[in-house]
Amino acid sequence: xxxxxIEPRRLYRQIADQIRSLIRAGEFTAGTRLxxxxxxxxxxxxxxxxxxxxxxxxxxxxxxxxRIGSGIYVLGPGRNDNDRVQVASGPFAxxxxxxxxxxxxxxxxxxxxxxxxxxxxxxxxxxxxxxxxLRIAEATGNGALVQVVKxxxxxxxxxxxxQLEHHYDSPQLWVSxxxxxxxxxxxxxxxxxAVARIAMxxxxxxxxxxxxxxxxxxx
Numbered sequence: 001x002x003x004x005x006i007e008p009r010r011l012y013r014q015i016a017d018q019i020r021s022l023i024r025a026g027e028f029t030a031g032t033r034l035x036x037x038x039x040x041x042x043x044x045x046x047x048x049x050x051x052x053x054x055x056x057x058x059x060x061x062x063x064x065x066x067r068i069g070s071g072i073y074v075l076g077p078g079r080n081d082n083d084r085v086q087v088a089s090g091p092f093a094x095x096x097x098x099x100x101x102x103x104x105x106x107x108x109x110x111x112x113x114x115x116x117x118x119x120x121x122x123x124x125x126x127x128x129x130x131x132x133x134l135r136i137a138e139a140t141g142n143g144a145l146v147q148v149v150k151x152x153x154x155x156x157x158x159x160x161x162x163q164l165e166h167h168y169d170s171p172q173l174w175v176s177x178x179x180x181x182x183x184x185x186x187x188x189x190x191x192x193x194a195v196a197r198i199a200m201x202x203x204x205x206x207x208x209x210x211x212x213x214x215x216x217x218x219x
Contacts, residue, residue, distance in 0.1 A: 012144045015054035034072040053144035059091050093200035094193040095140035104139040105189050111135050119174050132181055
């Protein structure tokens with residue numbers, strides 16, 4: 001068996017793990033505000049960009065809410081899944097709208113074109129769906145965010161999720177998803193962060209509702 005080099009653990013993950021543990025231990029309760037980014041960086045002995053990456057990762061997980069001009073607020077591990085989906089869904093679309101280059105916007109469009117073709121061929125466009133979300137994450141220019149999105153999609157690719165998806169998947173579901181994806185792309189291409197955040201929140205909230213409806217129908 002060949003020996004592969006071992007990469008040091010990414011710093012932002014260590015920072016995120018520590019803050020996550022403090023939240024779950026009750027050191028930071030839901031509704032309270034975390035110390036400012038600069039203070040966290042000083043206390044942890046790390047750079048502010050590393051702290052920023054960790055906070056974005058935690059926001060995507062639904063543990064904190066980063067409010068520009070106000071601070072970082074703890075949402076806590078006790079929030080229900082629907083709330084967590086809405087909070088976690090918007091940040092990377094907003095960042096993509098702010099940072100995306102022309103080539104990255106075209107790459108997102110290509111993912112949607114692929115999704116359309118697979119639907120016309122009566123194929124399940126799950127890979128194109130994944131590619132769409134991944135390319136939005138890549139357009140943010142934030143490596144931490146890309147890794148979080150990859151991790152979430154790896155979980156979705158598990159056998160349990162695929163078995164559940166088998167019960168509620170339908171052509172109409174993908175028609176709705178594609179329309180919602182196009183509604184997300186439009187403000188990203190226009191570099192409108194606020195609308196992009198809302199559009200992505202709406203899309204993933206609708207996806208959650210579709211999943212919940214399909215699951216309830218089994219019982």
